Amino acid sequence: MSPLKNTTYTPVDEGDYVIQLKSLEDTDPGQYGARMRWTFRLWNMATGVQVIDEQTGEPFDWWQTTSESIAERSTGRPWVEAFLGRKIAKGENAADISREIIDKTAEAYIGPNERDYTTILRIKARQRKAATAAPAAAPAPAPAPYIEPDDLPF
Numbered sequence: 001m002s003p004l005k006n007t008t009y010t011p012v013d014e015g016d017y018v019i020q021l022k023s024l025e026d027t028d029p030g031q032y033g034a035r036m037r038w039t040f041r042l043w044n045m046a047t048g049v050q051v052i053d054e055q056t057g058e059p060f061d062w063w064q065t066t067s068e069s070i071a072e073r074s075t076g077r078p079w080v081e082a083f084l085g086r087k088i089a090k091g092e093n094a095a096d097i098s099r100e101i102i103d104k105t106a107e108a109y110i111g112p113n114e115r116d117y118t119t120i121l122r123i124k125a126r127q128r129k130a131a132t133a134a135p136a137a138a139p140a141p142a143p144a145p146y147i148e149p150d151d152l153p154f
Contacts, residue, residue, distance in 0.1 A: 012062060012118055014111040016045040018126065019062075021083055021105075024098050027065055034068040036076065045107065064119060070094060078123055082106035085125040 020041045027037040040062045042051040053060040066076040070088060081087055083101035109122040 012042065012051065012110055013044075014118075015109070017051075017108050017110055018043040018045055018105050019108045019120075019123075020103060021101055022061065022103070024102065026068075030065070030067075032067065035065045036068050037063055037065050038076075038079070039063045042110075070097070079106070079120065082108075082123040082125050 021038060022041055023039040025037050027035045029035060041059050042062055043049065051060040067074060070077045070080050080097060080101060083104040083106050105126050107124050107126050108120045110118060111121045113119045
């Protein structure tokens with residue numbers, strides 16, 4: 001895979017990642033109104049290796065912006081639901097949800113959109129590996145046969 005074009009920060013290879021939401025904050029309004037800045041940490045799903053900032057050597061903070069909306073057709077809604085691991089219920093408080101999803105993880109496919117910007121193209125709740133059952137305990141040894149005292153050879 002070759003790095004995607006991106007002039008503002010460390011290139012991110014197209015592919016599957018575990019992403020962790022580190023912060024969610026208001027940012028400068030865009031053409032259509034209020035915007036949110038989502039800051040993520042990334043781990044390559046194939047290797048498990050965290051993406052590192054090439055300039056600092058520290059974990060890389062990758063960000064995306066969306067509108068403030070988490071309405072049905074918004075960009076942010078599937079992101080929120082992936083971090084929650086469930087659908088948003090009608091009437092839930094957006095501020096409470098915002099606090100709940102910080103430091104949560106999800107699985108995302110990152111790649112170029114139709115304008116060639118690196119973005120989250122698909123996202124889903126993190127698939128936890130099923131806990132493996134503890135190995136079965138060895139069966140107890142069979143009890144020694146009972147020998148009548150009269151049957152003893154001595």
